[in-house]
Amino acid sequence: MISLKTLLKVEKVSKNFPGVQALKEVDLEIALGEVHALLGENGSGKSTLIKCIAGVYKRDSGRIMFQGKEISFSSPIEAFCNGISVIYQERSLIPKLSVVENVFLGAEFTKFGVLNNKSIVRKYRELCELYGFSLPPDEKVMNLGVAEQKIVEIMKALVRKSQLVIMDEPTAALSENEVEHLFKIIRELKSKNISVLYITHILEEVFQIADRITVLRDGKKIGTLNAKNTTKERVIDMMVGKVLQESATFSHYVKREGKPILAVENLKAFPRVKNISFNLYKGEVLGITGLTGSGKTEVARILFGVEKSEAGSIYIEGKHVMIKSPNDAIRNGIALVPEDRKNDGLVLLLEVYKNITLASLKRFSNKVGVLNSKEEFEGTRFYAKRLGIKFSSEYQKTMFLSGGNQQKVVLAKWLLTKPDILIMDEPTQGIDVKAKGEIYSIVKQLAEKGVSVIFISSDIPEMFRVADRILVFREGFVEGEFTPTSPEYMVLRAAIGGLEETGKFGNKE
Amino acid sequence: MNKGQKSRIYMILGKNKILLAFLALVVVISFLTPNFLSWQNIINVIRQSSIVGIIAIGSTFVIIGGGFDISVGSLMALSAAMAVGLQSYVHWSLAVVAVIGVGALFGVINGVLTAKIHIPAIIATLGTMTIIRGLVYMYTGGYPLYVDNQEFAFIGNGRIGAIPFPIILLFVLVAICQFFLVKTRFGRYTCAIGGNKEASRLSGIKVDYYIILTFVVGGITAAVSGIVYASRLLSVTPLAGQGYELDAIASAVIGGTSVSGGEGSVVRTLIGALLLTIITNAFNLLGVHLYIQYVFKGIVILSAVGFDTFTKAKSK
Numbered sequence: 163m164i165s166l167k168t169l170l171k172v173e174k175v176s177k178n179f180p181g182v183q184a185l186k187e188v189d190l191e192i193a194l195g196e197v198h199a200l201l202g203e204n205g206s207g208k209s210t211l212i213k214c215i216a217g218v219y220k221r222d223s224g225r226i227m228f229q230g231k232e233i234s235f236s237s238p239i240e241a242f243c244n245g246i247s248v249i250y251q252e253r254s255l256i257p258k259l260s261v262v263e264n265v266f267l268g269a270e271f272t273k274f275g276v277l278n279n280k281s282i283v284r285k286y287r288e289l290c291e292l293y294g295f296s297l298p299p300d301e302k303v304m305n306l307g308v309a310e311q312k313i314v315e316i317m318k319a320l321v322r323k324s325q326l327v328i329m330d331e332p333t334a335a336l337s338e339n340e341v342e343h344l345f346k347i348i349r350e351l352k353s354k355n356i357s358v359l360y361i362t363h364i365l366e367e368v369f370q371i372a373d374r375i376t377v378l379r380d381g382k383k384i385g386t387l388n389a390k391n392t393t394k395e396r397v398i399d400m401m402v403g404k405v406l407q408e409s410a411t412f413s414h415y416v417k418r419e420g421k422p423i424l425a426v427e428n429l430k431a432f433p434r435v436k437n438i439s440f441n442l443y444k445g446e447v448l449g450i451t452g453l454t455g456s457g458k459t460e461v462a463r464i465l466f467g468v469e470k471s472e473a474g475s476i477y478i479e480g481k482h483v484m485i486k487s488p489n490d491a492i493r494n495g496i497a498l499v500p501e502d503r504k505n506d507g508l509v510l511l512l513e514v515y516k517n518i519t520l521a522s523l524k525r526f527s528n529k530v531g532v533l534n535s536k537e538e539f540e541g542t543r544f545y546a547k548r549l550g551i552k553f554s555s556e557y558q559k560t561m562f563l564s565g566g567n568q569q570k571v572v573l574a575k576w577l578l579t580k581p582d583i584l585i586m587d588e589p590t591q592g593i594d595v596k597a598k599g600e601i602y603s604i605v606k607q608l609a610e611k612g613v614s615v616i617f618i619s620s621d622i623p624e625m626f627r628v629a630d631r632i633l634v635f636r637e638g639f640v641e642g643e644f645t646p647t648s649p650e651y652m653v654l655r656a657a658i659g660g661l662e663e664t665g666k667f668g669n670k671e
Numbered sequence: 672m673n674k675g676q677k678s679r680i681y682m683i684l685g686k687n688k689i690l691l692a693f694l695a696l697v698v699v700i701s702f703l704t705p706n707f708l709s710w711q712n713i714i715n716v717i718r719q720s721s722i723v724g725i726i727a728i729g730s731t732f733v734i735i736g737g738g739f740d741i742s743v744g745s746l747m748a749l750s751a752a753m754a755v756g757l758q759s760y761v762h763w764s765l766a767v768v769a770v771i772g773v774g775a776l777f778g779v780i781n782g783v784l785t786a787k788i789h790i791p792a793i794i795a796t797l798g799t800m801t802i803i804r805g806l807v808y809m810y811t812g813g814y815p816l817y818v819d820n821q822e823f824a825f826i827g828n829g830r831i832g833a834i835p836f837p838i839i840l841l842f843v844l845v846a847i848c849q850f851f852l853v854k855t856r857f858g859r860y861t862c863a864i865g866g867n868k869e870a871s872r873l874s875g876i877k878v879d880y881y882i883i884l885t886f887v888v889g890g891i892t893a894a895v896s897g898i899v900y901a902s903r904l905l906s907v908t909p910l911a912g913q914g915y916e917l918d919a920i921a922s923a924v925i926g927g928t929s930v931s932g933g934e935g936s937v938v939r940t941l942i943g944a945l946l947l948t949i950i951t952n953a954f955n956l957l958g959v960h961l962y963i964q965y966v967f968k969g970i971v972i973l974s975a976v977g978f979d980t981f982t983k984a985k986s987k
Contacts, residue, residue, distance in 0.1 A: 468873065488872060488873050488874070489877065491875075500873060505870070506869050506870055506873050507870055507873070508867065508870055509863045509866035509867040510866070510867065511867070511929075511933040511934060512863060512866055516862070520859075521874040521875050524856070527856050530855075531855045532854055533854050533859065
């Protein structure tokens with residue numbers, strides 16, 4: 163079924179970032195009209211690879227051949243114009259423009275410099291007929307659902323005559339029906355000899371849609387499999403790097419003594435959080451992991467009063483609490499180190515010490531609101547020393563700090579509020595290995611001092627370094643509970659849906 | 672000179688470039704017009720700056736908090752008109768208090784429209800600017816109002832020692848408001864909100880409340896300015912204060928207040944306001960035509976802001 167003609171050939175491509183080798187001599191071959199799935203855990207090098215193909219990054223060594231010629235794009239636009247398009251998780255459309263305007267953006271037909279709307283619409287209709295699309299051309303993109311927006315992006319790629327469409331977790335926010343529809347379109351592309359490189363975590367999808375599967379781990383290619391002749395177990399083995407001993411399907415449940423400090427019961431929030439319950443005990447580090455869209459960030463934001471829940475209760479030390487704003491959360495002893503450090507965690511324009519004291523400024527001022535700078539500096543220096551924050555002076559603007567130091571500033575800000583419950587959402591994202599290690603040891607020290615920590619991360623190996631207990635969220639439910647001694651592949655299987663039905667102990671209806 | 676010293680000097684220069692520009696301009700002008708540095712002229716320049724200067728203090732808070740307020744020129748006129756008109760019914764001191772209350776009230780309205788109804792600040796205050804100007808016409812009936820009260824006249828015309836009272840008032844307000852901006856929770860929160868609203872909200876700050884408060888400061892300073900104006904002239908025409916909001920915003924941004932919010936200083940806004948007045952004053956002394964003055968003023972505003980935004984964009 164796979165034609166023998168090769169469209170894209172990646173040969174021994176390597177890419178280094180300061181301190182990390184993201185890709186180590188990776189090979190990849192995509193045939194004409196093939197759907198090729200690229201699998202791997204977080205940090206395995208998937209994104210780096212597609213970015214090297216699409217001209218976002220420059221490879222350090224190796225060759226990439228496309229349609230028989232060696233390519234080296236210096237920008238995504240160049241790749242796009244030469245037949246390689248990428249559909250990222252984040253939408254890259256202009257919401258206020260119509261479908262047809264987005265599809266033809268930068269590729270409009272003009273007559274003497276004036277838009278030729280007639281031939282644009284005619285071309286649009288042709289495209290729809292050819293591939294079976296049915297979106298109204300004049301609808302504004304902002305009124306479309308996520309799935310329809312993906313289709314607009316695919317149409318955009320087709321207008322540019324893309325030969326290779328790379329899709330980065332295209333189904334992360336789609337409903338089941340929408341996924342079906344997307345697959346229909348992918349099959350249509352295939353029949354027109356367009357190749358698709360499909361990146362996902364969800365194994366079921368891979369077996370539904372892909373012809374071949376390539377697995378990456380730690381920046382290396384582990385192997386390429388023919389989807390028809392392999393099993394889910396084999397793929398998971400390759401991803402995790404451990405041979406399956408037995409088909410253990412039960413969860414490792416940890417018994418905890420005493421009353422929980424935080425109890426979450428039947429939390430629901432459309433669309434991501436379907437039914438989540440869990441307990442958090444004093445002085446423990448509770449790891450929460452799961453795929454993008456599994457609901458973990460939403461639960462953190464609900465607990466901190468940033469987002470609303472539709473149903474469910476939150477108890478702190480046995481008392482039912484209503485958390486309607488971050489202010490309520492702080493009053494209840496909750497702190498949140500948010501996922502998006504630069505946009506949600508820091509005021510980059512402000513000096514380091516002003517960021518650190520921002521959430522506890524009442525403590526540094528008298529009754530009428532006059533600040534005590536001396537105490538502010540003392541507080542800043544105390545936490546700078548304790549967390550190892552490096553800055554040239556307290557007056558340095560936060561924007562000039564490294565990612566790791568910025569994250570520690572956010573952490574210092576929350577530690578100053580003396581929280582009982584510290585929620586950290588992807589706290590090690592985008593920071594170097596050394597700073598990651600420091601964050602882990604800080605978290606452990608905090609737990610020893612009696613702070614209860616919820617450590618959210620999609621990096622599964624990280625869970626084993628830091629958590630006392632690991633919860634796995636999947637599609638808005640708690641899929642499983644594990645200990646650091648549980649095998650890593652079990653956690654991964656729970657996250658991507660590989661647990662056998664009998665082993666489920668979560669609270670699915 | 673070693674590298675550390677050098678970079679420190681650059682930093683100090685960078686931070687005070689407005690002050691340097693100010694001093695350079697003073698030196699140049701004093702050579703061109705010998706009268707410029709006379710005591711009488713200096714006092715004149717500062718007194719002339721006081722009306723816009725006081726408004727600009729409030730504008731600084733609003734802009735740092737991420738907003739804009741173009742209703743303050745109209746609000747100054749309404750305040751001036753009411754300060755005069757109310758004296759027919761009550762003692763001047765009560766009129767002053769009432770006017771400040773009205774200023775604060777319109778500040779609350781501007782703040783609520785922006786923070787709670789989410790109308791972009793410039794449009795919200797465009798609306799209230801028009802409404803308030805209408806109120807000025809309604810209140811005055813379209814005619815100038817007059818008052819004759821020597822006690823009230825002191826605010827705009829009196830002196831303490833050799834120094835006119837409006838100058839003292841301006842400097843005291845600048846000092847108080849600079850203290851508020853730098854040394855209080857309100858000031859800190861204003862900078863944080865203007866710098867990053869979402870991060871501020873997630874730090875537990877009542878963002879809406881503090882945004883409204885910045886507009887209240889803007890309203891109160893506009894009212895105080897209106898009182899000084901009324902007392903200075905002892906009369907108010909319905910057209911008073913037109914364009915003052917633009918001069919106030921210009922003073923703030925020439926003084927280095929970031930147009931996108933988060934950064935600024937009341938003291939530097941004062942220097943910005945003085946700079947604008949000095950340019951006018953020097954041109955008058957030199958006999959430059961008013962039309963050319965407008966062009967030059969515009970160029971000064973664009974240079975001051977453009978220098979700032981361009982270097983920022985480059986360093987990114």
